[in-house]
Amino acid sequence: MNHPADNPTVTRHSERLGELIEERIVTGVYPPGTRLDEQELADTFGVSRTPVREALIQLASVGLIEIKPRRGATVPEVGADRVCEMFEVMAELEAMCGRLAARRITPSEQVALQEAHRACEAARDANTPDIYYQLNEVFHQRIYEASHNGFLVEQTSALHRRLRPYRRLQLRVRNRMNSSFNEHQAIVDAIIKGDSELATALLRAHVTVQGERFADLVATLRDFKAGT
Numbered sequence: 001m002n003h004p005a006d007n008p009t010v011t012r013h014s015e016r017l018g019e020l021i022e023e024r025i026v027t028g029v030y031p032p033g034t035r036l037d038e039q040e041l042a043d044t045f046g047v048s049r050t051p052v053r054e055a056l057i058q059l060a061s062v063g064l065i066e067i068k069p070r071r072g073a074t075v076p077e078v079g080a081d082r083v084c085e086m087f088e089v090m091a092e093l094e095a096m097c098g099r100l101a102a103r104r105i106t107p108s109e110q111v112a113l114q115e116a117h118r119a120c121e122a123a124r125d126a127n128t129p130d131i132y133y134q135l136n137e138v139f140h141q142r143i144y145e146a147s148h149n150g151f152l153v154e155q156t157s158a159l160h161r162r163l164r165p166y167r168r169l170q171l172r173v174r175n176r177m178n179s180s181f182n183e184h185q186a187i188v189d190a191i192i193k194g195d196s197e198l199a200t201a202l203l204r205a206h207v208t209v210q211g212e213r214f215a216d217l218v219a220t221l222r223d224f225k226a227g228t
Contacts, residue, residue: 013051015058018056022064032075033077036056036065062158062161064162064164091206093156094204094207095201096200097153101191104148105191113191120135124177136171136180144157170209
C-alpha cells in the first residue's frame, strides 16, 4: 500500500502548505501556544486533510511545531534563554561556513554573494523589512553553499530554518536592518579577500545574541507571544 507522501501531487501540496503555515508562524499569525487543527487548516487552505497532515509532519521534523499524542500539533512556547542557546550554536555554524567560504568560494559564487548583498541593499533602501528578511536568507545561504561542505550546509540550513521566526523578529528592532546590512558588507569584504579568520569573527558576531540585542529579543518575544 502506498503512503500518501509517495504521491508526487500530495508531496507538492504538502510542501506548499508547509511554506504557508511556516510563514504564518514566522509572522506571528500563529503565535506560540497556538493549536493547529488539521480540519481547520484544511478548511482555511481549501484542501483535504492528507496534505495538511504531511505538512505538519514536515514542520515538526525541523522543530517549528510539536506533535503530541491526543494533543495534536501546536506552535511551541520557547523561552528567551532557549532561543539564545540556539543562536549560540547558529553563530558557531555560520562562523565555520564563513571560514570555509573565504578559502573555497569560486569566482561565480563571489558574484552570486555580491548580487545577494546588493539585493539586500535595495530592500534596506526601500525600508521593506519583510523583503529584506527574505533576501537576507538568500545572502546567508550563498555563504553556506560557498563552504563546499555538504553536511555543514545541511545542519546550518536546518537550524537557520528553526530560528526563522526569531531572526525575523530581530529586524523589527529599530535600526537593526541597517546594522545588519553594514555587517553583511564587512562579511562580504572578508570572504572576497580570502580572510578566513576575519570572516569567522564577523559572522559569529553577526549572529550572536547578547547584551542589548538579548534585551531587545526578550522584548520582541514578549510581543510575539502576545500575538501582537
